[in-house]
Amino acid sequence: MGFKEFCFKKSLWLFHFGGASCNNCDIEILDCLTPRYDVERFGMLLVGSIRHADVLLVNGSINQKDKKRLLEIYHQAPKPILVVAIGACGCTGGIFAEGNTFAGPVDKIIPVDAYIPGCPPKPEAILAGIVKLLNKKPEQHKSA
Amino acid sequence: MSKIIPIGPYHPLQEEPELFKLYCEGEIVKDVKWETGYNHRGIEKLSESKTFDQVFFLVERVCGICSTSHPFAFANCIEEIGEIEVPNRAKYIRTIIAELERIHSHLLWVGLAGHFLGYNTVFMWAWKYREPVLDLFEKISGNRNSYAMFKIGGVRRDIENDKIPEIKKILDLVKKKTDLLTGAVMDDPVIHARTKGVGILTKEDIIDFAAVGPTARASGIAIDVRKDDPYAAYPLINWKVITAEEGDVFAKAKVRLLEMYESVSIIEQCLDGLKKEPEGQTEIVVKNIPEGIGTGHAEAPRGEVFHFAKTNGSNYPVRHKIRAPSYVNIATFKKSCIGQTISDATISLAAVDPCYCCTERLASVYDFGSGHKILGGEELIRISQKQTDKLLKL
Structure with missing residues (x-):
């Protein structure tokens, strides 16, 4: 077992970065924690600091002010880390891509391992996306 | 001398990005300031380009x-x-x-x-x-x-x-x-x-x-x-x-x-x-x-x-x-x-x-030189009236 495989073998801790979003994806991520979906049964936990996290969830379009903070958070993260772009805005910029403050979709700023499209994606879709990411071979992980 | 306690911008407590600064003396909050713009998407401008x-x-x-x-x-x-x-x-x-x-x-x-x-x-x-x-x-x-x-x-x-x-x-x-x-x-x-x-x-x-x-x-x-x-x-x-x-x-x-x-x-x-x-x-x-x-x-x-x-x-x-x-x-x-x-x-x-x-659709009004002065009420009303005049002429 390689080091990367070992890192992502057990409980994943998630850090949530909400960019310039409409709040829907944030709510759906929180929804994953609540009794109906309950990601904690997989050992996943939302943590308060990026320094404790294995997965960085990014949602919302990224504006000029968010951009440098996202980069800083990515640099602070302990490597290897998996980055997941959630929602249409996280994947492409969505409806806000033409906005005057838009600074590029997440993958133009930091490497992204998984995309979960939808506006907003259902909690089931978020869970499915993260499970797919975990089943990926570690050499296919981009950020790390 | 009050201590500043920041909450945010990416704080685990809040799912949205915003920054609060609590000015505290001991455990008592003396003043609060908040900073925004992390969530600005330019919706009003975008709206003008849509049917x-x-x-x-x-x-x-x-x-x-x-x-x-x-x-x-x-x-x-x-x-x-x-x-x-x-x-x-x-x-x-x-x-x-x-x-x-x-x-x-x-x-x-x-x-x-x-x-x-x-x-x-x-x-x-x-x-x-x-x-x-x-x-x-x-x-x-x-x-x-x-x-x-x-x-x-x-x-x-x-x-x-x-x-x-x-x-x-x-x-x-x-x-x-x-x-x-x-x-x-x-x-x-x-x-x-x-x-x-x-x-x-x-x-x-x-x-x-x-x-x-x-x-x-x-x-x-x-x-x-x-x-x-x-x-x-x-x-x-x-x-x-x-x-x-x-x-x-x-x-x-x-x-x-x-x-x-x-x-x-x-x-x-x-x-x-x-x-x-x-x-x-x-x-x-x-x-x-x-x-x-x-x-x-x-x-x-x-x-x-x-x-x-x-x-x-x-x-x-x-x-x-x-x-x-x-x-x-x-x-x-x-x-x-x-x-x-x-x-x-x-x-x-x-x-x-x-x-x-x-x-997130306000324009904050700060004095560029000092970085502190916020426009007073009368001045804001004057700017607002000017904007309405401009719109009416469109």
């Missing part, structure tokens, strides 16, 4: 939680310009969606408030009981959060009459669960101890800050757009405005919890009204929007949403201005947080149910 049909999808994404209130206010605004009268069936459907949204938003707030207090049981319960409401949304509109139900002159989808018994069944379930939650929250000694007498806003404070929605109603001011300037199906049905006198966090929670019962009753009356209207009459065809200026408002779960639009007879709005309730409600932090301990300040911040993605 009237597309703007509805855009304003829905101003805020995910109040994703009916913004289209509702915009529809009221454009229908005022075009002097359009929507069919009764569409009015009922609009009201049903708006009230369902209020239930889910208030449940969401109760959960988050519990989370802020460190009482995660309330958080888990409230969010569990919120799920049936979202299921209902999925049944009606096909999506859990952004419903895309509104269009000029009516609604996009009908609620068929044979769906009504099923909706009523789910509503009964929601009501039962709300009973349980209300009982648990209102009788809990821990919640009493943490929220009673905390973050008090008096009637005068509410008038000074021009606060709206449940924040104002919890201080004894019965301000509600649904009653003051009725729109859609609200004048056709029986309901009352919920108020409380105390003005503390507990009163705000009480107002929200009791409002959910009103919402359930409004939806039930609307469903009965729906049965009397012929099926399928959900919209009237609107060919073009004339030139004009219109304003529209709607009561969001957090207070009054206000939309202004100017049209020039083309397919696009020339100017679109949005004012969300949190814009005025957030300013009350200056009153409610000061003098509290840090631990009570968080729940006082959360008590007005602030929504930052709604609010």
Whole structure:
């Protein structure tokens, strides 16, 4: 077992970065924690600091002010880390891509391992996306 | 010498990015400042590049939680310009969606408030009981959060009459669960101890800050757009405005919890009204929007949403201005947080149910040289009048 495989073998801790979003994806991520979906049964936990996290969830379009903070958070993260772009805005910029403050979709700023499209994606879709990411071979992980 | 305690911008407590600076002496908060812009998307500018049909999808994404209130206010605004009268069936459907949204938003707030207090049981319960409401949304509109139900002159989808018994069944379930939650929250000694007498806003404070929605109603001011300037199906049905006198966090929670019962009753009356209207009459065809200026408002779960639009007879709005309730409600932090301990300040911040993605459309006015001076009231009024003059000349 390689080091990367070992890192992502057990409980994943998630850090949530909400960019310039409409709040829907944030709510759906929180929804994953609540009794109906309950990601904690997989050992996943939302943590308060990026320094404790294995997965960085990014949602919302990224504006000029968010951009440098996202980069800083990515640099602070302990490597290897998996980055997941959630929602249409996280994947492409969505409806806000033409906005005057838009600074590029997440993958133009930091490497992204998984995309979960939808506006907003259902909690089931978020869970499915993260499970797919975990089943990926570690050499296919981009950020790390 | 006060110490600055920052909350945010990416704080685990808040799911949206914003920065609060609490100026503290010892454990007492002496001043509070907040910084925003992390969530700015330029929606008003984007709106000018979209057709009237597309703007509805855009304003829905101003805020995910109040994703009916913004289209509702915009529809009221454009229908005022075009002097359009929507069919009764569409009015009922609009009201049903708006009230369902209020239930889910208030449940969401109760959960988050519990989370802020460190009482995660309330958080888990409230969010569990919120799920049936979202299921209902999925049944009606096909999506859990952004419903895309509104269009000029009516609604996009009908609620068929044979769906009504099923909706009523789910509503009964929601009501039962709300009973349980209300009982648990209102009788809990821990919640009493943490929220009673905390973050008090008096009637005068509410008038000074021009606060709206449940924040104002919890201080004894019965301000509600649904009653003051009725729109859609609200004048056709029986309901009352919920108020409380105390003005503390507990009163705000009480107002929200009791409002959910009103919402359930409004939806039930609307469903009965729906049965009397012929099926399928959900919209009237609107060919073009004339030139004009219109304003529209709607009561969001957090207070009054206000939309202004100017049209020039083309397919696009020339100017679109949005004012969300949190814009005025957030300013009350200056009153409610000061003098509290840090631990009570968080729940006082959360008590007005602030929504930052709604609010992110202000231009802050700072002096470039010193970086401190904010324009005074008179100057702001002058700038605002100048802007209106400019718009009128367009």
